[in-house]
Amino acid sequence: MQDREAGKTLSERDPDADLVARVGARDPLAVRALVASKLPRLIALATRMLGDCNEAEDVAQEAFVRIWKQAPTWRTGEAKFDTWLHRVALNLCYDRLRGRREETVDDLHAMTEPAPDPAGAPDQQLEARTRDQRVRAALAALPVRQREALVLTYYQELSNLEAAGLMGISVDALESLLARARRTLRAQLAGDATGKDSV
Amino acid sequence: MTPERFHTIVAAYGADPQRWPRDERNDALEWARAHRAQANAVLEEALELDSWLARDMIAPPERALFEQIVAGAPVQGVVAKRRSYWWSGAAFAGVGLAGALAGALTMSLLMPGGTTSAPHENSYLNTMNTSFGGSGSDWSEPGAVPGAEGSDE
Numbered sequence: 001m002q003d004r005e006a007g008k009t010l011s012e013r014d015p016d017a018d019l020v021a022r023v024g025a026r027d028p029l030a031v032r033a034l035v036a037s038k039l040p041r042l043i044a045l046a047t048r049m050l051g052d053c054n055e056a057e058d059v060a061q062e063a064f065v066r067i068w069k070q071a072p073t074w075r076t077g078e079a080k081f082d083t084w085l086h087r088v089a090l091n092l093c094y095d096r097l098r099g100r101r102e103e104t105v106d107d108l109h110a111m112t113e114p115a116p117d118p119a120g121a122p123d124q125q126l127e128a129r130t131r132d133q134r135v136r137a138a139l140a141a142l143p144v145r146q147r148e149a150l151v152l153t154y155y156q157e158l159s160n161l162e163a164a165g166l167m168g169i170s171v172d173a174l175e176s177l178l179a180r181a182r183r184t185l186r187a188q189l190a191g192d193a194t195g196k197d198s199v
Numbered sequence: 200m201t202p203e204r205f206h207t208i209v210a211a212y213g214a215d216p217q218r219w220p221r222d223e224r225n226d227a228l229e230w231a232r233a234h235r236a237q238a239n240a241v242l243e244e245a246l247e248l249d250s251w252l253a254r255d256m257i258a259p260p261e262r263a264l265f266e267q268i269v270a271g272a273p274v275q276g277v278v279a280k281r282r283s284y285w286w287s288g289a290a291f292a293g294v295g296l297a298g299a300l301a302g303a304l305t306m307s308l309l310m311p312g313g314t315t316s317a318p319h320e321n322s323y324l325n326t327m328n329t330s331f332g333g334s335g336s337d338w339s340e341p342g343a344v345p346g347a348e349g350s351d352e
Contacts, residue, residue, distance in 0.1 A: 023272075031272040035265055044257040057264055064268045128254075135255040153212065154252055160212075160220055178211035186248045 016081035024071035035064065038082075041156065042089050048151045049093040051140040059092045083162050090148070090166065097144060138188045146181035149174055200230040206241055213252075214245040 019037070022030030042063055046056035066088050074081065139147060145167070152163040153174070164174040205227055212218045219227055231238035 175211040
């Protein structure tokens with residue numbers, strides 16, 4: 001997935017081009033196929049960026065409204081559709097993040113934690129969920145640019161060039177953000193592991 | 200590939216070579232094979248965080264959300280529906296018009312001669328001097344049909 005050669009990435013055929021063209025022609029089957037293909041990616045991106053499932057769903061819905069508008073006039077070659085979609089979703093996420101600047105890290109932690117199961121979960125499920133919560137909380141506590149770099153490259157599996165292009169930075173700057181993000185996470189999660197349990 | 204660059208790649212992208220920059224992947228793997236001890240130390244450290252990150256799974260979207268988004272798309276069916284409404288309206292109007300004409304024709308056959316045509320219609324048709332120029336009574340009288348007259352001559 002990673003590629004430092006700009007020409008190679010941009011000249012590759014956009015795998016979504018045909019599907020987007022059919023969506024532009026108002027083909028109902030293509031609409032369903034595109035939603036099935038992109039909705040999980042949008043939800044994953046927005047959930048990790050915002051730390052809130054409901055807000056992530058709102059972002060995904062808004063992103064699809066933009067897709068419906070853009071698809072009839074979409075032109076391949078200027079940008080890959082998936083990259084453009086990530087730009088749209090990231091902008092929507094940043095709009096929301098700007099709106100909650102005053103919120104503290106503790107608030108973010110609280111938002112990322114799933115609601116407690118009133119029926120009580122088995123020990124293994126509980127332990128797994130606790131681990132997941134800690135990873136999610138550690139991600140949410142990262143500075144937003146570090147989190148963005150990690151989410152785009154690790155979870156969304158964009159190439160380093162695509163991620164750097166989306167973030168408006170060089171590949172070197174992206175790698176610096178990634179290294180810092182991973183260092184911070186390792187320190188935090190290792191500290192949690194020794195402090196809370198032996199996972 | 201230098202040791203520093205290998206370290207930078209692993210520090211940024213993790214221990215999985217599939218995540219390394221494609222154009223540097225082979226060189227990095229080759230360097231790791233040639234410097235196994237050094238590489239393993241770096242990779243092991245990154246592997247621990249990779250396993251942590253892999254635990255963060257996002258639940259797939261709900262079916263209801265999927266359907267809600269699909270329903271919001273302007274699909275061809277909406278246009279086709281509008282067209283079908285248009286055609287059904289036109290067909291309805293056409294049937295109504297045909298019925299009215301059929302009714303008028305029936306009335307003209309059932310009613311006594313001359314009473315179905317309004318005066319202005321008669322004058323209009325007469326001035327045009329067509330085969331429709333005569334009144335209904337003309338058609339009913341034997342020998343009054345223009346064609347019949349001609350054939351008698």
